[in-house]
Amino acid sequence: MFSNIGIPGLIxxxxxxxxxxxxxxxxxxxxAFGQTLREFKNSARELTEDVITDNEDExxxxxx
Numbered sequence: 001m002f003s004n005i006g007i008p009g010l011i012x013x014x015x016x017x018x019x020x021x022x023x024x025x026x027x028x029x030x031x032a033f034g035q036t037l038r039e040f041k042n043s044a045r046e047l048t049e050d051v052i053t054d055n056e057d058e059x060x061x062x063x064x
Contacts, residue, residue, distance in 0.1 A: 005013075021029050 017029070018026060
């Protein structure tokens with residue numbers, strides 16, 4: 001996803017974020033983004049586990 005940005009692109013994005021949010025607000029924005037990403041990742045993992053469990057339950061029912 002970010003493989004085509006490169007170092008100059010990242011510097012530009014960070015510079016714009018610093019200008020838009022300011023130096024005091026930027027760590028809070030980063031922390032909130034990290035927490036959101038972590039929650040999304042955990043939800044996706046739980047959903048995948050539920051689908052796998054349901055699939056295994058269906059296989060067990062079919063083999064009985």
